[in-house]
Amino acid sequence: MIYLDNSATTKPYREVLESFNKVSTEYFGNPSSLHGLGGDAEKLLSQAREQIAKLLKAQAKEILFTSGGTESNNIAIKGTALMYRGRGRHIITTEIEHPSVKESMEQLKALGFRITYIPVDSNGTVSVTDIEKAISQETILVSVMHVNNETGSIQPIKEIGQLIKQYSKIIFHVDYVQGIGKVPLQFHDCQIDLCTFSGHKFHGLKGTGALFVRQGVKISPLFSGGGQEWQQRSGTENVAGIVAMAKALRLTLLNQENSVAEMKKIRDFIRLELEKIDGIKIHTPVLHCAPHIINFSIHGFKAEVFVHALEEKGIYVSTTSACSSKIKKASSTLLAMGVPEEEALSSIRVSLSYENTMEEAIQFIETVNEAINRLRKVMN
Amino acid sequence: MNYDRILIRYGELSTKGKNRKVFIHKLKRNIKRVLRNFEKINIEADRERMFILLNGENGLEIIELLKNVFGIQSFSPAIKTDKELENMKNAALDLFKKIHQAGETFKITTKRSDKTYYLDTNEINQIFGAHLLKNIPELKVDVKKPDINLQIEIREKAVYFSCENIPGAGGLPVGSSGKGMLMLSGGIDSPVAGFLSMKRGVEIEAVHFYSPPFTSERSKQKVIDLTEKLANISGAVKLHIVPFTEIQQLIAKQVPENYSMTTTRRLMLRITDEIRRKNDGLAIITGESLGQVASQTLESMYAINDVTNTPILRPLITMDKSEIIDISRAIDTFEISNRPYEDCCTVFVPASPKTKPKKEKVQYFESYIEFEPLISKAVENTETIAIAPKAAEQDGFGDLF
Numbered sequence: 108m109i110y111l112d113n114s115a116t117t118k119p120y121r122e123v124l125e126s127f128n129k130v131s132t133e134y135f136g137n138p139s140s141l142h143g144l145g146g147d148a149e150k151l152l153s154q155a156r157e158q159i160a161k162l163l164k165a166q167a168k169e170i171l172f173t174s175g176g177t178e179s180n181n182i183a184i185k186g187t188a189l190m191y192r193g194r195g196r197h198i199i200t201t202e203i204e205h206p207s208v209k210e211s212m213e214q215l216k217a218l219g220f221r222i223t224y225i226p227v228d229s230n231g232t233v234s235v236t237d238i239e240k241a242i243s244q245e246t247i248l249v250s251v252m253h254v255n256n257e258t259g260s261i262q263p264i265k266e267i268g269q270l271i272k273q274y275s276k277i278i279f280h281v282d283y284v285q286g287i288g289k290v291p292l293q294f295h296d297c298q299i300d301l302c303t304f305s306g307h308k309f310h311g312l313k314g315t316g317a318l319f320v321r322q323g324v325k326i327s328p329l330f331s332g333g334g335q336e337w338q339q340r341s342g343t344e345n346v347a348g349i350v351a352m353a354k355a356l357r358l359t360l361l362n363q364e365n366s367v368a369e370m371k372k373i374r375d376f377i378r379l380e381l382e383k384i385d386g387i388k389i390h391t392p393v394l395h396c397a398p399h400i401i402n403f404s405i406h407g408f409k410a411e412v413f414v415h416a417l418e419e420k421g422i423y424v425s426t427t428s429a430c431s432s433k434i435k436k437a438s439s440t441l442l443a444m445g446v447p448e449e450e451a452l453s454s455i456r457v458s459l460s461y462e463n464t465m466e467e468a469i470q471f472i473e474t475v476n477e478a479i480n481r482l483r484k485v486m487n
Numbered sequence: 488m489n490y491d492r493i494l495i496r497y498g499e500l501s502t503k504g505k506n507r508k509v510f511i512h513k514l515k516r517n518i519k520r521v522l523r524n525f526e527k528i529n530i531e532a533d534r535e536r537m538f539i540l541l542n543g544e545n546g547l548e549i550i551e552l553l554k555n556v557f558g559i560q561s562f563s564p565a566i567k568t569d570k571e572l573e574n575m576k577n578a579a580l581d582l583f584k585k586i587h588q589a590g591e592t593f594k595i596t597t598k599r600s601d602k603t604y605y606l607d608t609n610e611i612n613q614i615f616g617a618h619l620l621k622n623i624p625e626l627k628v629d630v631k632k633p634d635i636n637l638q639i640e641i642r643e644k645a646v647y648f649s650c651e652n653i654p655g656a657g658g659l660p661v662g663s664s665g666k667g668m669l670m671l672s673g674g675i676d677s678p679v680a681g682f683l684s685m686k687r688g689v690e691i692e693a694v695h696f697y698s699p700p701f702t703s704e705r706s707k708q709k710v711i712d713l714t715e716k717l718a719n720i721s722g723a724v725k726l727h728i729v730p731f732t733e734i735q736q737l738i739a740k741q742v743p744e745n746y747s748m749t750t751t752r753r754l755m756l757r758i759t760d761e762i763r764r765k766n767d768g769l770a771i772i773t774g775e776s777l778g779q780v781a782s783q784t785l786e787s788m789y790a791i792n793d794v795t796n797t798p799i800l801r802p803l804i805t806m807d808k809s810e811i812i813d814i815s816r817a818i819d820t821f822e823i824s825n826r827p828y829e830d831c832c833t834v835f836v837p838a839s840p841k842t843k844p845k846k847e848k849v850q851y852f853e854s855y856i857e858f859e860p861l862i863s864k865a866v867e868n869t870e871t872i873a874i875a876p877k878a879a880e881q882d883g884f885g886d887l888f
Contacts, residue, residue, distance in 0.1 A: 126887045146705045151884065158888055168822065354888050 520722025
C-alpha cells in the first residue's frame with residue numbers, strides 16, 4: 108500500500124498507539140477525581156500540556172485541549188463572536204477556508220453578523236492589503252488559515268499578524284491544521300491570538316486536538332458543564348488521546364527536522380514528473396507552498412475515476428479535501444483561485460508524510476502514467 | 488564572525504575581599520549546573536571576570552539561562568582576538584554588523600587594561616570609529632545616547648570586543664552565603680521567600696509537612712513541582728518531606744482548639760530545626776508576612792519563635808500580598824501554588840485561632856504532652872528527595888511521552 112492522502116488523515120505512529128493503550132489501561136482515572144488514580148491522570152494531562160506548549164514555543168496555560176480541528180475552529184470563531192458581539196459584529200475571513208470555518212461563519216451570519224470573505228489570487232494567496240481594506244470599526248475577528256488543505260498554499264500569516272496588531276479590538280485566529288509538523292509557525296511572533304491544530308494530522312489519534320489561546324485573550328466557552336480546561340471546554344478530558352497527541356507531536360517535529368528536506372525532494376520529483384505528462388495541470392503554486400501537498404487536474408478525467416484506478420494498484424490519493432469528497436462539488440479553493448469548474452472537478456490531491464519514500468513516488472508516477480494510458484483508450 | 492564567548496561581570500562579589508575565591512567558585516559551579524546540557528562549553532574564571540567559551544553551542548539559549556543565575560551583574564557576548572590591528576578591525580566590524588540595523592547610532596568605549604599597549608585610548612577610539620564609519624553606510628556617532636556601544640578591552644594577552652550589555656539577575660551566587668532550611672507549605676509565599684534567600688546567596692533545602700490522609704498525594708506533588716522551579720535557579724534543591732499526621736492528631740486531641748495552631752507551628756519549627764542541625768544548615772527561612780494570618784502576628788511569632796534561637800529569615804516580612812504575588816508570577820510558581828489542594832497549613836485549622844497567643848500559656852499546654860519521641864520519629868522517617876531541574880526528570884511515566 109502506498110498512502111498518499113496524509114492531509115485527510117495520517118496513520119498513527121506505533122509508539123503513539125502504545126502510549127494511548129498504556130494510559131487507557133493503567134491510568135484510566137478521571138483527572139478531576141481526588142484519589143491517586145485521578146492524580147496520576149491529572150499529572151499526565153499537565154505533562155502533555157507542557158510538552159505540547161514547549162514544542163510549539165507557547166506556555167502551558169495557552170493550550171486548550173479539544174476534540175480536533177473542527178471543534179477548535181468552532182470555539183475560536185463562535186467563542187470570539189459570543190464574547191465580543193458587544194464590540195462589533197463584523198468578521199473577516201477568506202474564500203478558501205475549511206468548512207468548519209466557513210460554516211461557522213455562515214451560522215453567525217444567520218445570527219446577524221456581517222462576514223467578509225477575502226478572495227485569493229491565482230496562487231491561492233490572500234493579499235494583506237485586501238484584509239486591511241476590509242477592516243472596519245465593527246471588526247472583532249480575522250480568521251485566516253495557514254496552509255490550505257487542498258492546494259498547500261501558505262498565507263502570509265506574519266504580515267497579517269503585524270497588520271492586526273495595530274487594531275487592539277481585533278482577535279486573530281489561524282487554522283494551523285495542515286501546517287503543523289510541516290511548516291513552522293511562531294504563534295507569538297506572528298501576533299496570533301487563537302490557533303487551531305488537530306492530532307490526527309500528525310500521526311496522533313482522531314478525536315484529539317487543541318486550540319492555542321494567547322495569554323490574556325478571553326473567549327466564551329461553547330460547552331457548559333464541569334468546568335474543565337479553565338471553564339473553557341467542559342467535558343472529561345481525553346487523557347489517553349492527549350498524551351498520545353503530545354508524543355505524536357514530538358515525534359513529528361523530530362521527523363520534520365530530519366526529513367523535511369527529503370520530503371521536499373519527493374514532492375519536487377512528483378511535481379516534475381507530473382508536469383511531463385500530457386494533459387496534467389498543477390494547481391499548487393511553486394512558491395509559498397507546504398512541502399507535502401500537490402494538487403493537479405488531469406484533463407478529460409473525472410477525479411473519482413482516477414482515484415479508484417489508483418486504488419486498484421494500492422495507491423491512495425484524494426479528490427479534494429476528504430471532508431467534501433462525498434459530495435460531488437468542485438473544490439471551493441480551486442474555484443476561488445479562478446480554476447474553471449470542469450478542471451476543478453477533475454482535481455487530485457497527493458499529500459505526503461515523512462513515512463513516504465522516493466521509491467513510492469517513483470511507483471506512483473509509473474502507475475499514474477499507466478492509468479492514464481489505459482483509461483484514455485477506454486474513454487476515446 | 489560570530490561571538491564565540493560570553494563575558495560575565497561579577498556583581499557585588501567583586502568587593503568581597505578574601506572570600507572572593509569561594510564566591511567565584513560557587514558561581515562557576517552554579518553556571519555549570521544550569522548549563523549542564525551544553526556539553527561543549529568551557530568556563531574560565533579569573534578574579535575580574537568569567538568567560539564561557541561556546542565552542543559551537545547555541546549562544547542564544549545560553550544567554551536566556553544566564554539571565555536567571557544569581558551573582559552576575561551583567562554579561563556580554565564577545566569575540567576574542569590577538570593584538571594585531573588588522574585582525575582587531577575585522578573582528579570589530581563583523582561583530583558590529585551582526586547587531587547593527589539601519590539608522591542606529593554608535594559609540595566606542597575602550598578599556599586599556601594593558602597600559603603598555605602602543606596605542607592609547609583616544610587613538611583606539613579613533614581608529615575603530617573610522618573603520619566602522621568607512622564600512623557601514625550612513626552610520627552616525629552619538630556619544631551621549633548611542634544605540635550600540637562597542638566595547639573594546641585591551642588586556643595583556645588578548646583583546647575582547649562586545650556590543651551588548653545584558654543585565655544579570657544580580658545578587659550573590661547561591662551557596663556563597665551558607666545553607667538554610669526553607670519551610671515550604673505549597674502556598675504562594677514560601678517559594679517566593681526561597682527565591683529571595685537564594686538571591687542573597689543562601690543555598691536552600693526545603694522542608695514540607697505531609698499529613699496523609701488529610702492531605703493528598705497531589706499536595707505533595709505540588710510541593711515537588713514548586714521545588715523544581717527553585718531548582719531551575721541553582722541546579723538542584725533537596726526536599727525533605729516530614730510525616731506529620733500523628734503529631735497533628737495528637738495536638739488536636741490534647742491542646743485547646745484556639746491554641747492548636749500555635750502549638751502546630753512550634754512543633755514544625757522544632758522539627759525543621761532538627762533537620763537543619765542534621766544537614767549543617769545555619770538558618771530557617773519562612774514565607775511569613777507580618778499580619779497576613781493569625782500565625783503571622785508579632786504576638787504569634789513571639790510565641791512560636793520561642794522554641795529555637797536559630798536565625799529565622801523572613802524575606803517577605805514587610806511585603807504586601809500583591810507584591811508577593813507579582814514575584815511568584817515572575818518566577819512561575821503562582822499557578823502551581825494556586826492548585827486547590829489542602830496542605831499542612833489548611834487542614835486542622837481551628838475556627839478561631841488565637842491571634843495574640845501567650846507564650847506562657849502555650850508552654851503550659853504543651854508541658855502535659857510528651858512530644859519528643861514523636862519529633863524524633865518524624866525526623867527519622869523524613870523522606871529526602873533530590874530535585875533536579877525539569878529537563879533531567881522523567882516522572883515515572885516511562886516512555887509515554
